[in-house]
Amino acid sequence: MKNLTRTLLTSLILITELLVHAQQSPLMQRTASAAADKIYDTKQWSFDSYAPIRATPLASGNSVYFGNARGIFFALDKKTGSLKWKYETGHAIHSSAIEANGKIIFTDNAQTLYALNASDGKLIWKLSFGKKLTYLWRFDYYYSSPIVYEDRILVGGDDGFLHCVGLNSGKEIWKFAAGGVIRTTVSIDNGIAYFGDTNGKLYSIDAKSGTKKWSFSTMGDTLKSSDYGFDRNAILSSPVVYQSFIIFGSRDGYLYCIDKEGKLKWTSNHNFSWVISTVAVVDNIVVTGTSDGHFVQAVDLTSGKELWRYKGSTLFWSSPLVMNGKIYIGGYDGQLYCLDLKSGKRISQFESGATMLSSPVFNDGLVYVGSDDGKVYALKGRDEKEITPSENLQKFAFYEPGVNVYYKNGSDVMVKSYLANFNYKILGEDSLNAMLNRSEAKNSVLVFATDYFPNSIISDRENSLLRKYLDNGGKVILTGMNPIVYKIGGEAKSPYAFNVPAADTVLGLKYGENDTRSFGGIIPSFPTESGKEFGLADYWVSMLFIAQDKVDKVLGKSENGEVSAFIKNYKNGGRLIQIFIDPDKPSNLDSILKLSDAALN
The missing domain is CATH 2.130.10.10 (YVTN repeat-like/Quinoprotein amine dehydrogenase)
Structure with a gap:
């Protein structure tokens, strides 16, 4: 023993x-x-x-x-x-x-x-x-x-x-x-x-x-x-x-x-x-x-x-x-x-x-x-x-200094710089128009680092440059509240009136009436499981919500269950992707890259 x-x-x-x-x-x-x-x-x-x-x-x-x-x-x-x-x-x-x-x-x-x-x-x-x-x-x-x-x-x-x-x-x-x-x-x-x-x-x-x-x-x-x-x-x-x-x-x-x-x-x-x-x-x-x-x-x-x-x-x-x-x-x-x-x-x-x-x-x-x-x-x-990136994906980001719609104190320059570091070509208004006029859009993605649509790309309603780009298979990522719902002007390039119906006529997005009823207040929102996979923030506060049956994939919902972040599909594989980056201190910017890489799938 x-x-x-x-x-x-x-x-x-x-x-x-x-x-x-x-x-x-x-x-x-x-x-x-x-x-x-x-x-x-x-x-x-x-x-x-x-x-x-x-x-x-x-x-x-x-x-x-x-x-x-x-x-x-x-x-x-x-x-x-x-x-x-x-x-x-x-x-x-x-x-x-x-x-x-x-x-x-x-x-x-x-x-x-x-x-x-x-x-x-x-x-x-x-x-x-x-x-x-x-x-x-x-x-x-x-x-x-x-x-x-x-x-x-x-x-x-x-x-x-x-x-x-x-x-x-x-x-x-x-x-x-x-x-x-x-x-x-x-x-x-x-x-x-x-x-x-x-x-x-x-x-x-x-x-x-x-x-x-x-x-x-x-x-x-x-x-x-x-x-x-x-x-x-x-x-x-x-x-x-x-x-x-x-x-x-x-x-x-x-x-x-x-x-x-x-x-x-x-x-x-x-x-x-x-x-x-x-x-x-x-x-x-x-x-x-x-x-x-x-x-x-x-x-x-x-x-x-x-x-x-x-x-x-x-x-x-x-x-x-x-x-x-x-x-x-x-x-x-x-x-x-x-x-x-x-x-x-x-x-x-x-x-x-x-x-x-x-x-x-x-x-x-x-x-x-x-x-x-x-x-x-x-x-x-x-x-x-x-999420595997396509070698053929052409990446663009629109940036316009001095815009006061969503981002505060010029913080959109951080979004622009981040995307530039990942080889996104930075566009101004003139080069944006030329890019949207291209007939082949399927292998490209356009990120609006500045939350602003120049009038030149949204005039002519469903025949606008922006809508044609989407219908030709282009991908658009909005990083802040959809700017089409405002009339924007003046030296400060800031909103001066509502323009909610334009979202429907140009983009097919029916937010609601042309008044504050479409905005719903500044409400906390949270990512869905799909939103989490793309790296969206743990939460964000925003206005402007849409019914779930008006979009094709939900990435985030408000505390009231209304859709805040989403993907909407267009002809030939075109997609509009709506997310919300923090307007004061932009973070979770990797979500833009992940959504860009996934946009072709």
């Missing part, structure tokens, strides 16, 4: 060690498997922590864990986003957490390593590291995240040491002195730990003893940052070990691939643009983002040859997530981009309310990501067939 008990205990210990050994920072979880026909760009829920979230969320068990810049660490229900518990450290938390043996482990900006009880958030132990080293070049928004190796925690510090700490005791076992601050998260392969520092060196050390094996010097190691006016030394990209390769980026403007002996295999030159992303590697394709170069890049694993690059209009510091042939990566513009792995072409995007430095992770059917708007988002998948 004693032998049986001893055998069982030994087996349990071995199983526990294997489970602990497998624990990896969510930052390093850059690949996943999900339903191949789904694109994860639709909000399931969001939770507001009221301070920027830059670390990568940890999804484990039934919970999501993350910290914010205010120094509060949260545990949420993974499916609903409801708060389970929170713990306050008082200092910014920009390291990603890890779970092991019922403990949640993370560091904060005060150089303290914490272990909390995963179920209730109670402190188990904490350990303070040494005095911070001076690091003048900053712009370092991420902190080294702990990883668990066997029964130990490895994490880098501001003090220039890689720390090895007992998982259960919270006591330091050893520490290794690097040349600079350690911001990278450790990768372990066959008992060897790899990490970089802010002086431009990548280290290889024995994970059990802390003994140095070798170090690799980047080109940044020889550069003097003050000669350039910005940092050209630091390695902030965490190394990824894949097969016999170690891949990482540097602020010297290069993506590096070395072997496990520290010998250089290849580099990819980003021309001074920082490479901060931790790469994702799948099917011998290496994917990374870059800083001032404003692109996402894929290179061949063995040669370093560039396969493609997606040229955006923003910084990409977030680390990419690759699953089922799609890439998800956050941009400085607050978008979570979805790109095709093989071609780099944009498939879709999700818009948060501020810069997105957090990196996405996938777990149990949802993608989780944080944002500087203080929210963590859980995104669900939707059918890829509904």
Whole structure:
């Protein structure tokens, strides 16, 4: 009996060690498997922590864990986003957490390593590291995240040491002195730990003893940052070990691939643009983002040859997530981009309310990501067939300065700029008329970034330029209240009389009488399930409602059940899509892109 008990205990210990050994920072979880026909760009829920979230969320068990810049660490229900518990450290938390043996482990900006009880958030132990080293070049928004190796925690510090700490005791076992601050998260392969520092060196050390094996010097190691006016030394990209390769980026403007002996295999030159992303590697394709170069890049694993690059209009510091042939990566513009792995072409995007430095992770059917708007988002998948952009789609946006119909204080310029960044051609009144006169309209979409119809496109009733465009198969997206219901004029280009019947004669939209009865008051409205799939706001307030039998698809209804947002079909596949963007602070602009992409389906 004693032998049986001893055998069982030994087996349990071995199983526990294997489970602990497998624990990896969510930052390093850059690949996943999900339903191949789904694109994860639709909000399931969001939770507001009221301070920027830059670390990568940890999804484990039934919970999501993350910290914010205010120094509060949260545990949420993974499916609903409801708060389970929170713990306050008082200092910014920009390291990603890890779970092991019922403990949640993370560091904060005060150089303290914490272990909390995963179920209730109670402190188990904490350990303070040494005095911070001076690091003048900053712009370092991420902190080294702990990883668990066997029964130990490895994490880098501001003090220039890689720390090895007992998982259960919270006591330091050893520490290794690097040349600079350690911001990278450790990768372990066959008992060897790899990490970089802010002086431009990548280290290889024995994970059990802390003994140095070798170090690799980047080109940044020889550069003097003050000669350039910005940092050209630091390695902030965490190394990824894949097969016999170690891949990482540097602020010297290069993506590096070395072997496990520290010998250089290849580099990819980003021309001074920082490479901060931790790469994702799948099917011998290496994917990374870059800083001032404003692109996402894929290179061949063995040669370093560039396969493609997606040229955006923003910084990409977030680390990419690759699953089922799609890439998800956050941009400085607050978008979570979805790109095709093989071609780099944009498939879709999700818009948060501020810069997105957090990196996405996938777990149990949802993608989780944080944002500087203080929210963590859980995104669900939707059918890829509904939203795959057509390569032949011609995209236009009409903008007219000085109009005072719907948008306030010129806020429509934000809509225009957003669309321009996604390659919509911006039209004025003259070019708008020429565009609407085209005989072939089926493969085009026109967004009214300014909520205004020039008289030249709506005169002549059902024979107007606007109606002909719709009947020829064109797609129109209105981002505010349908301007046709007003007579607009004067230097201020503002409404001076009702013109409700014109909506019927020009567009076939029967709102009602030519007075306030058609407007119904300023009423809250909410998206339908279809509206949610296209990324419409959680709610909006608007006037002007229409009966459901007058439109073909309902995207949003008022609190009284009247239709606010909708799609109306015309001849030859033409469509008019009515949505409402916030007139004060335009947001949810990704809904315009999603509706544009879906307009041909």
